[in-house]
Amino acid sequence: RSTSLPGVESGAVVMGMPLTPVGGNMQVLVEGRGEPRASDPQNAGYSQVSTNYFHTMGISLLRGRDFDGHDTAEAPFVAIVNETFARTFFPKGESVGQRLRVMDAYRDRPTEIVGIVRDTRQRSLTARPQPEMYFPIMQRCWFTGQIVLRIKGDPAVMIPALTKAVAELDARQPLYAVRTLTSLMEDSYAQQRLQMILLAAFAG
Secondary structure (H helix, E strand, O other): OHHHOOOEEEEEEEEOOOOOOOOEEEEEEEOOOOOOOOOOOOEEEEEEEOOOHHHHHOOOEEEEOOOOOOOOOOOOEEEEEEHHHHHHHOOOOOOOOOEEEEOOOOOOOOEEEEEEEOOOOOOOOOOOOOOEEEEEOOOOOOOOOEEEEEEOOOHHHHHHHHHHHHHHHOOOOOOOOOOOHHHHHHHHHHHHHHHHHHHHHHHO
16 A cells, blocks of 8 residues: 555565564575584575565566565465675575574474575574575564655655545554664664774773
8 A cells, every 4th residue: 555655666574674673583494405513604684575565665686586476375485685694604505495494483484595685684684694594474473664766856745645544544553663774874883883992081
């Protein structure tokens, strides 16, 4: 509904919004490799996203395919990984087409890698990109999701229209914590600036 509003170019839903505390790491094993050694990579970050998420967020798809409407709970499980995941878990070969065992409630169902996207600063602007997995939200859905929109013009102007659109769908679901990506980036830098100020103060 929100994507039909004037000024909204595209929209999606995500569980694990970049630069927020939502999300974490999960153990993941490559099918066919047997028991991992202590030196083998075993953990990766994860997010659940809807179709059109990567386009909305401006994240380039480098190889393979994007999620689509066929990636439902009844379909074979799939994942899209970032460049760092591909390099870390498959340093000598192609990762698209490989199958994973993700150690969650669906560990008995293999998950096939169908695409690779460009690295993003998922957890912090000051930290190097870590291995990340993205799952279709229709296959793995655990938490409350966030709506993300790509808007032409000033995002603040859209807030009243978005609030009205959500209320028309369900008046019991208020729109809250509306943020721009720019403000999330500023908050991420703010913590680093505070640490530097404190360090300088103690040094003084």
